[in-house]
Amino acid sequence: DYDMAALVAQVKAKLSPYRFEHCVRTSQRSVELAQLNHADLQKAQVAGLVHDYAKERSAEEFMKVIKQEHLDSDLLNYGNAIWHGVVGVYFIKRELGIYDEEILNAVRKHTTAAEVMTTLDKIVFMADYTESGRDFEGVEQARQLTDRDLDAGVSYQLAHTLQLLVNKQQQIYPKTIDSYNKWVVARQ
Ligand code: DGI
Ligand code: FE
Ligand code: FE
Ligand code: FE
Numbered sequence: 001d002y003d004m005a006a007l008v009a010q011v012k013a014k015l016s017p018y019r020f021e022h023c024v025r026t027s028q029r030s031v032e033l034a035q036l037n038h039a040d041l042q043k044a045q046v047a048g049l050v051h052d053y054a055k056e057r058s059a060e061e062f063m064k065v066i067k068q069e070h071l072d073s074d075l076l077n078y079g080n081a082i083w084h085g086v087v088g089v090y091f092i093k094r095e096l097g098i099y100d101e102e103i104l105n106a107v108r109k110h111t112t113a114a115e116v117m118t119t120l121d122k123i124v125f126m127a128d129y130t131e132s133g134r135d136f137e138g139v140e141q142a143r144q145l146t147d148r149d150l151d152a153g154v155s156y157q158l159a160h161t162l163q164l165l166v167n168k169q170q171q172i173y174p175k176t177i178d179s180y181n182k183w184v185v186a187r188q
Contacts, residue, residue, distance in 0.1 A: 002046050002098075004046075004049075007046065007049060007096065008024070010095070011053055011096075014053060015056055022052065022131065023048070023050070023051065025131035025133050026127045027048035027049040028048070028131070028132070029127035029130060030047060030048030030123050030127040031044050031048070033123040033146065036147060036150075037119050037123065037150055039119045039123055043103050043120055044124070046098065047102075047124045048128075051085070051106070051110045052088075053088060053091060053096065054083075054085075054087070054092070055084040057091065059080065059083075063076060066087060069090060071087065075087065077171075078173055082173050084111070085107055085108055085109070085110045089107050089108055102118065102120050103120070105120075106118070106120045106125075107124070109125060110124050112173055112179055113125055113154060113157075113158055113183065114178070114179055115178050122151070122154050125157065126150060126153045126157065130142050142157065155183045155187055158180045158184050159180070162176065162177075162180050
């Protein structure tokens with residue numbers, strides 16, 4: 001069992017107020033989606049809370065972990081958007097003492113998704129996108145779709161995020177493309 005009050009205090013201490021509030025809302029939305037999909041409520045609550053725990057670390061800190069932990073050196077070609085989940089789990093393990101691989105995997109996949117996703121992975125991916133503070137164009141459609149069909153939500157987010165990244169001519173992480181091919185293209 002997790003001491004949620006202690007965990008909340010630790011997350012709060014490492015994030016700006018607005019991002020901490022986003023984490024709290026993502027945790028609440030994760031629980032909601034866990035209820036709708038008969039998943040583990042506590043794992044959803046914890047994973048949602050800590051998913052952006054490492055988001056405000058410096059590039060130097062992330063690069064140090066990538067090298068020390070011998071992570072794929074291709075990661076060095078990307079930035080915070082990609083690192084805070086997949087590299088961020090090292091801070092979650094070390095500082096928060098969370099070692100549950102189901103929770104850690106959901107954090108690892110929360111930005112890019114993945115070809116293979118558990119229900120918990122999908123829940124955190126979609127909770128992050130549809131938490132009550134999000135207000136982008138189409139968010140209400142994304143919420144309703146996700147409530148009805150979690151996989152349809154994953155597909156919606158990937159299609160829209162990839163489109164956004166292409167429009168802004170941003171660097172695409174290969175895993176994001178793999179996810180798009182699996183959840184958007186192969187699903188049609
Ligand atoms: O951390 P959050 O802002 O709450 O949300 P997130 O971790 O899901 O996504 C952070 C940003 O990363 C979001 O604007 C989408 C973007 N992103 C997702 N896949 C890729 C990416 N950015 C780049 N450059 N490349 C990707 O492949
Ligand atoms: Fe994130
Ligand atoms: Fe996300
Ligand atoms: Fe987030």
